[in-house]
Every structure is written in structure tokens, then in C-alpha cells.
Amino acid sequence: MKLVRIYFTILLSTYTISLFSQLGDCTGALLLDNKNDVTFTFAPEENQFSDLLTPLCTDGDVVFTEDGGLFTHWFTWQIKESGTLYFTLSMEAEEYDLDFILYKSESTGNSCANKQAIRCMFSGESIGFPSDPCISETGLNPTELDVFENGGCNNGDNNFLQQIDAIAGEEYKLLVIDFLQIEGVNTHLKLCGTATFGVDDSPCFTLSADELTQNNRLSVFPNPTNDQLFISNNNIPVAINFPFTVMDQMGKVLIQKNDDTTLGSIETATLTPGIYFIRINEGASNRVLRFVKG
Numbered sequence: 001m002k003l004v005r006i007y008f009t010i011l012l013s014t015y016t017i018s019l020f021s022q023l024g025d026c027t028g029a030l031l032l033d034n035k036n037d038v039t040f041t042f043a044p045e046e047n048q049f050s051d052l053l054t055p056l057c058t059d060g061d062v063v064f065t066e067d068g069g070l071f072t073h074w075f076t077w078q079i080k081e082s083g084t085l086y087f088t089l090s091m092e093a094e095e096y097d098l099d100f101i102l103y104k105s106e107s108t109g110n111s112c113a114n115k116q117a118i119r120c121m122f123s124g125e126s127i128g129f130p131s132d133p134c135i136s137e138t139g140l141n142p143t144e145l146d147v148f149e150n151g152g153c154n155n156g157d158n159n160f161l162q163q164i165d166a167i168a169g170e171e172y173k174l175l176v177i178d179f180l181q182i183e184g185v186n187t188h189l190k191l192c193g194t195a196t197f198g199v200d201d202s203p204c205f206t207l208s209a210d211e212l213t214q215n216n217r218l219s220v221f222p223n224p225t226n227d228q229l230f231i232s233n234n235n236i237p238v239a240i241n242f243p244f245t246v247m248d249q250m251g252k253v254l255i256q257k258n259d260d261t262t263l264g265s266i267e268t269a270t271l272t273p274g275i276y277f278i279r280i281n282e283g284a285s286n287r288v289l290r291f292v293k294g
Contacts, residue, residue, distance in 0.1 A: 026112035029074035029173055034198040035191040042071030042178040042187065071178040075189065076105075079166045083194030084264075086140035086163035088236045089176060092186045097124035097179040098138050102164070105171040115173055118164065123149040123157045124179055134159050139190075142230060142237065143222050166195040192237050194264050218287060220278065224294035229266040229278070240266065245279045268293055 032038065079085075089098045100121045106114035123134040134153035141160040149157045166172070178187070219232050230237050240263040246255035254271065257263070266278070271293045280287045 026074050026115075026173060026175070029076040032075055032077040032191075032197055035193075035196070037191075038075070038189040039186050040073055040189070041184050042073065042181070043183055071181050071183065073176045073187075075174040075176070076171065077197045078171045079168050079195050080198060081194075081196040082166060082168045083196065084142065084163050085166045085191070085193040085195040086142055086237070087189060087191045088137055088139040090137045090188050090190075091178075091182065092188075093182055095135055095180075096182055096185075097135050098187070099124065099177040099179055100138065101175045101177075102140070103173040103175070105173055112173065118147065119161045120148045121159070121161055122151045123153055123159055124151065125153070137236070140164065163193065166193075190236060192239075192264075218280075218289065220289050220291050224292040225268050226294055227267065227269040229268050229291060230264075231266075231278075231280075239264065242280060246271075247277050247279065249275055249277075 030038075030040075089100060091098060100119075101117050102119040103115040104118050105112070106116075119140060121138055123138075125135055134149075134157055136159065138159040139161075140163045142163050144158075144160050144162045146156075147162055149159070149161065164172075174189075176187075176189070221230050221232060221237075223229075231240055232238060240257070241260050243258050243260075244256070244266070245253055246266065246268075247253055254276070255266065255268075273293050276291055276293060278289050278291065280289075
């Protein structure tokens with residue numbers, strides 16, 4: 001069991017967060033051999049002694065003791081084909097605070113030596129300050145630029161960090177921490193991107209066109225866009241495995257996909273700057289979204 005102290009600065013004042021944390025067992029990490037969705041729960045009996053052999057993150061001041069007990073889970077995977085990789089962590093609770101650390105490992109298999117923290121997410125509940133959007137979904141996202149968010153919910157924090165560009169043969173380890181210690185509630189890890197772990201991997205987890213067109217939280221990003229356009233459902237990027245049409249303001253069709261093959265994004269580099277519309281269609285179901293090419 002560990003005491004983790006993370007020092008950070010808000011408005012030129014120094015604050016300390018003390019996380020009493022039993023940080024699981026890296027050598028017992030769940031091996032992922034594909035990017036299928038993972039559902040898991042946190043329970044105190046699943047936490048084992050930590051064999052964290054490096055500091056949590058170089059941006060935080062971390063001290064370990066033998067007291068406490070946060071709920072944690074470890075995951076590990078090896079990249080089969082190079083590409084982008086991002087993910088979303090969520091919990092089936094009204095309010096929750098999930099933190100995570102993503103390590104790139106120089107060791108393989110069950111060894112946890114020689115690993116480097118490359119993404120560190122500690123944002124969450126901020127006493128005396130607004131906590132939204134730092135107490136809900138978290139993860140990596142293609143549109144983010146930061147690689148670290150400290151404790152609390154500071155200006156500019158949004159609970160998401162920059163995606164990684166993964167190279168074939170690299171091994172990664174993901175530590176997920178349930179800060180609020182919510183026991184027995186389904187928690188979801190959804191992985192996406194063009195990198196693969198196994199032969200049956202798809203670029204992203206998928207939703208049918210019917211599910212997408214019935215969901216009012218469907219959106220596109222980045223908007224304005226430059227070279228690539230992603231489609232998201234409830235702020236989570238999805239695989240484009242459905243027909244769509246991109247039109248200009250006069251209704252002229254510029255890009256069209258008529259089959260159910262899977263794309264990770266829509267190439268928009270050939271479009272001239274201006275306003276466009278994308279229509280997602282399957283039978284009688286249609287949804288039109290507006291985007292700007294910068």
C-alpha cells in the first residue's frame with residue numbers, strides 16, 4: 001500500500017493531494033491480444049502489492065508508504081502493426097474519478113522493469129473549484145496535445161490526453177486507478193486507432209449506422225478540420241463502418257462511401273476551405289452534420 005503525494009500549482013499557490021493507494025500488481029497485468037472492449041470492476045481483494053519500479057510520473061512528487069488502499073487495475077499489450085492508439089475509460093456511475101498512467105515498457109512479458117510513464121492523468125475532483133469535466137470519461141484522444149494533467153481540475157483540463165503513435169513490437173502497460181473507490185461497478189476500456197494488437201483487430205470499436213443516426217450526441221471533430229475528419233458518439237471516436245456522403249453547400253457530392261468497409265477517419269485534404277455537410281445514411285435513417293474545412 002502506498003501513499004502518493006502529488007504537488008501541483010494553482011494560482012501560484014502550492015497544494016498537496018494525498019492518495020492512499022494500493023497500486024495493484026504490474027506483473028499480474030491483464031494481457032490484451034486485441035482491441036475489443038474490456039469491461040471490469042474494482043474490488044479491494046483484487047489489489048496486490050505493487051511492483052512499481054519507477055516513479056508514477058516525473059511531473060509529480062511521489063512518496064510510497066505501507067498504508068491505504070485505492071482500487072486499481074493493470075493492463076498490458078504489444079503492438080503488432082504500427083499506427084495510432086487512443087482509448088476511453090468510463091464507469092457506469094453517476095459520478096466517478098478514474099486516473100491512469102500509460103507506460104512504454106523496455107521489457108517484455110511479465111517484467112515491469114525499465115518502463116517509462118508517457119501519459120499521466122490525475123485530474124478529477126477539485127475542492128473549492130469547478131470539477132467538470134474532470135469527473136467523468138477519461139483517456140487519450142486524437143485532438144489533444146497535452147500528455148499530463150495534474151490533480152484537481154485546472155484551467156484547460158478536460159480529462160483527455162494526446163494519443164500515441166505506436167510502433168510494431170513496442171509493449172505498453174496501463175495502470176487504472178479508481179480514486180473514489182467505487183466497488184463492483186462496471187468499468188469500460190474502449191481502445192481505438194489504426195495500431196493493432198492481433199490479426200482480428202479493427203481500427204476502432206464500432207457502432208452500426210442505425211445506432212449512430214438515433215443518437216443525438218453524434219458529432220464530428222476536429223471542427224474546423226484540415227486533413228482528417230473523425231466521427232464520435234458521445235465524444236468517443238468510432239469506426240466509420242457505414243455509408244456516408246460529404247456534400248458542399250450546393251448539395252454537390254464530393255466524397256461518398258457506399259459500403260460497410262471500415263475507415264478510421266475521412267480524408268478531407270482535397271476539399272477547399274469552406275462549409276460542408278456529411279450525411280450518414282442507412283435505409284430510411286439519415287443524419288446530417290455540418291463541418292468547416294479550414
